[in-house]
Amino acid sequence: xxKMFLDTNGYSEMKKANNPALLDMIQMAxxxxxxxxxxGELYAGFYCGGKTKKNVDELKEFLNSSRVLLMKxxxxxxxxxxxxYKQLREIGKPIPTNDLWIAASCLEHGFPLYTNDEHFSxxxxxxxxxxxx
Numbered sequence: 001x002x003k004m005f006l007d008t009n010g011y012s013e014m015k016k017a018n019n020p021a022l023l024d025m026i027q028m029a030x031x032x033x034x035x036x037x038x039x040g041e042l043y044a045g046f047y048c049g050g051k052t053k054k055n056v057d058e059l060k061e062f063l064n065s066s067r068v069l070l071m072k073x074x075x076x077x078x079x080x081x082x083x084x085y086k087q088l089r090e091i092g093k094p095i096p097t098n099d100l101w102i103a104a105s106c107l108e109h110g111f112p113l114y115t116n117d118e119h120f121s122x123x124x125x126x127x128x129x130x131x132x133x
Contacts, residue, residue, distance in 0.1 A: 003031040004129055005106045007099075007115035008041040015058065022114065025129065034063075035071040035105040037098050071105045080104035084123055093122040 004025060006014065011034070013019050014026055026032065039059075046055040062068060071077075081104040088094055095103075096119075103123045106113045112127035113120060120128055 002029050003033065003111050004029045005033040005035075005102075005109075005111035005113045006038065007102055007113060007117065007120075008038050008045075009116045010114040011038065011042060011062075012045075013116065025114065030067060031069050031111075032065075032067055033069045033071055033105070033109060033111045035077075035102065036073055037101040037105070039070075041098060071109055073101060073105070074108075077101065077104045077108050080107045087124055088122055091122065093119070095119040095122065 010022070013022055017023060042059060043056070046052050046059070049055065063070060081100050084100055084103050084107070088100075095117075099117065099120065102113070102115075103120060103126050105111070106126055107123075112129045114129040120126060
């Protein structure tokens with residue numbers, strides 16, 4: 001099964017539709033994961049922008065797709081968060097808190113991550129999607 005997790009910037013890039021490689025990956029994916037942290041970041045951007053209703057409606061349509069899996073943050077996610085935090089602290093490479101939660105969800109559920117944020121590369125065992133998957 002081809003699955004992928006979209007970081008916040010991945011969702012935004014998908015909506016701009018100017019990256020054919022990403023659009024191809026999304027078309028090929030059987031499951032597209034997002035978590036509640038990504039949703040929070042998206043809603044924050046929507047509510048601070050000028051196209052709130054349009055963006056919220058499009059997000060709800062995306063979430064209603066049978067291929068989209070909304071992952072909730074659980075106690076298991078929290079354990080992965082703690083392990084990632086410790087690993088990054090030991091190597092002196094902290095990343096933003098929300099990105100720790102995103103990485104933890106990916107590791108918990110075994111999803112490769114599509115993101116434009118290079119700091120995710122510091123997370124051991126996290127598979128990052130580059131140009132294809």
